[in-house]
Amino acid sequence: MLKKLFLVAVAALALAAVPLTASAAGKIKIGFLPGVVDPFYQVMQLGVEAAAKDLGLEVVTQVPATWGVEVQTPILDAMIARGDLNYLITAPTDKDQMIGPLKAALDSGVKVITVDTFLGDGNYVTGPVTFPISYIGSDNVEGGRISARGLAKAIGGKGTVYINSTNPNVSSVEGREQGFAEVMAKEFPDIKVLGPDYNLDDMNKAAQQTAAVLEQNPDLAGVFGTNVFSAQGAGTAVVNAGLGGHVQVVAYDATKAAIELMGKGVVSLVLAQKPYDMGYMAVQFAVADAAGVTSLPRRVETGFAIIDKDNVKDPEIARFIYQVPGQ
Amino acid sequence: MAGPETKAVAELATASSASLPTSRQFILVLSRLWAWAFLGLMIVFFVIAVPVWNDGSVNFLTLRNSQNILVAITPVLLLGLGQTFVIIGAGIDLSVGWVMSLASVLSALAIRSAFNAGLPLFPSVIVGFAAAVLGAGLVGLINGAIIAKLKVPAFIVTLGTSFIVRGVALLMSENTTVIGLPADIRDYGSESLFYFIRGEGGGLYFLAPPELTGEMLRRMDRILAYPVIVTAIVVAIAIFILRKTQFGRHTYAIGGNLEAALRTGIPVDRHIIKLYVLSSVTAGIAGFLSTLRFTAGSAVIGDPLLLSSIAAVIIGGVSLFGGAGTVMGTVIGALIIAVLTTGLVMLNVQSFWQFIVVGAVVILAVLIDQSRGLLVGRRARSRHAT
């Protein structure tokens, strides 16, 4: 924890130097390539665009329609082929398969900052992958731990719970599953964990899978949806089965739909990440790097806002709900 | 052979109406070439619009970009090539996307096992290729056998096998990406025949670039990546088979009039099986190349590509009723889709607009195909697929 504080402090100091030197760095152009179209990345885009505006530079954004390396890679190639980008802020859709294409981007002169998901093992200092400037994202393992403890409390410390997740081999959701399973195994031996099932980022499939598990385990006590689509899909299944309020759902990612479900008593805990921070800081890092700063931390863990029905109305907390103006 | 009956047949022939007037023939020729024209117009549009939109900092038809486009069309084109044969034969193969995924997983597992067992890199890659092609070919065999012998419509059969294949792929990959492959296989998946270094100290290199770092590395363009060469070879073979061999002609005949093919003694059942093996094998090659490129096997990689491959085939002028179409048409169709995606990215337009445009072009292609049929008074054909 202390180490984290230290890193954030260093980051803050490094960033403090940025506004002075931004103009000196000259106009840089940044590319933004998130994972897929969803509220989480839309809020991240808000952060990216806000930082771009504040620092006076241009961002080229392309959002893949579906999640997958075969969709993200051609778009990546085209963005690099433009030849006018200096930095690329991206959420790699597979921590191993995207190493090649992103390394090729670096070879073409485009430096890479990963947000939300990382390459390799996320340790860009001593790990297998070291070429990205930094990884800015949630400590997903910790997020998984928090979710586990929250769900355990909500169901009274015993019972059967189920994990519904999105894609295998994606660092973010993997970390969440890992942290969740870890805490359940160590701290709540009376809780049995089912899953994870992968819905491949399809909300309908998430609902179907959850419904099936509900059928099979009529005494299911809780569900952990590891991201936007998983949580919404699982929540829908619970409502459709008429079990809203009896089966506790913990949702990772604070979409408006998840908050609505919390209002209806279906979801008991929502973990809001801070995608706005990720996007904003990524742009700042790019500018800092362009200005010659070399002490940027290689890993920044943005925090969480833990939302439950008691604090959801508190504006300090509610501002972390993923809202895009106009939607 | 000559004789008095010949005169009767001759009179028979000339008694009926003459063939089409030249204006109609002109329109017919035009309808076959429209896809080429469309592609050309699109390229011209992007060449002009991209620099204008980006204040001169970005160009469309750069060496790197054109090579990117060639690499981008590889999976869709390979799937589309097999599909071309099947659709000309009045069938359809909805399983190619998942067969590609299965092949990707099989080749990854094979390469990993072979390499870990001590086999050197290149033979391991060959083992992976064999695994991909054999696995895919097996699926094609099953598809073709059920369609030909049990007379179940192709639409249904290939839809059914696509689910089975998907399950097998996910099972074998244990629901995750198959990793742990030797990183050097990426060389086969993305290295190229030539390397060109722009500017100072530059030049053209064959097969292996000099060790470069930093600034010079940035100025290096890859020309003719290995996947592109493999695809080009497959395209050439496909053109040869379709145009020059009995197999190709029989494919057209079966698609044009199944009854005629049966009655004139063409071994239709065997031929249909071969068509589906062909489309599965090309999907297998696509899966293998994808494993090399991403150094991993993925059970979900082919899923979004099925519809794109069919779109490419239709835009290229292959009639869904069978009996008509060319390989070059499918190549043009795949190029149209890839040029569109790349151009849109360079214009900062969200790339999902490509779906809308591609959809419109597909409908346009079908309309043109229909009206061409009306012009020549196309007669009803028998089909063996929905």
Next chain:
Amino acid sequence: MTAPILSIRNMTKRFGGLTAVNSVNWDIYPGEVVGLLGDNGAGKSTLIKCVSGVHQAEEGEIYFEGRLSQFARPMDARRQGIETIYQDLALANNLDVGANIFLGREEKKLYVGGLIHTLDEQKMLNEAKATLESLEIHFPSLTQPIESLSGGQRQAVAIARAIYWDARLMIMDEPTNNLGVTEQRKVLELIRRLRDKGVPVILITHTLPDVFAVSDRLMVMHRGRKVTEKKTSETDTQELVQYMVGALDDTKVQ
């Protein structure tokens, strides 16, 4: 009396519960045109499909040119010289004239010791041109798909195909069906001339005037059975109609 070129003995063909051809005996002699008549569903098409190898009869034998023959596939019948021109002409509309004439029996060029072959398109085009010229047919283009030709022209292609392959027995299923009057007359003339050349023709038709115009003998089927066999000169339209609808039946008269 010369030996029959085709002999069918006790042929029976069933499709599930339906007996399409029921114990038919029939002889065809060289140099004659024989009409095969019957109402829809009488079994005429099925009978000749058994002869041409499309179907295999459950019972009975076929003797062609004196030899017991079994045609497991259409190709087997064609190889023996039995050429059939079907109602739908069995032409591939998307292929050109040459391709259609050689359909199923394409000429090939071999390379690499027989491993690779290509279509010998030049040879096929030349042969097709020669055949058509010898028949004094002129098509505007031999390389356009035949779907743009008229009914009569496509009929000509079908006939040319049969002639090219040296038919020893010609079977024609409703050849005048979709033709205009002038073209109909010409088809009948052609049939006469084939007969004069010694090629026997089995003519399936509904059109009784055709039968009287061109055939030497005829056979009528009703509900799968042969109900009469006569010389054309010894009957008339009214009588034939009676046979066709089942009002008259020689097999039941004892």
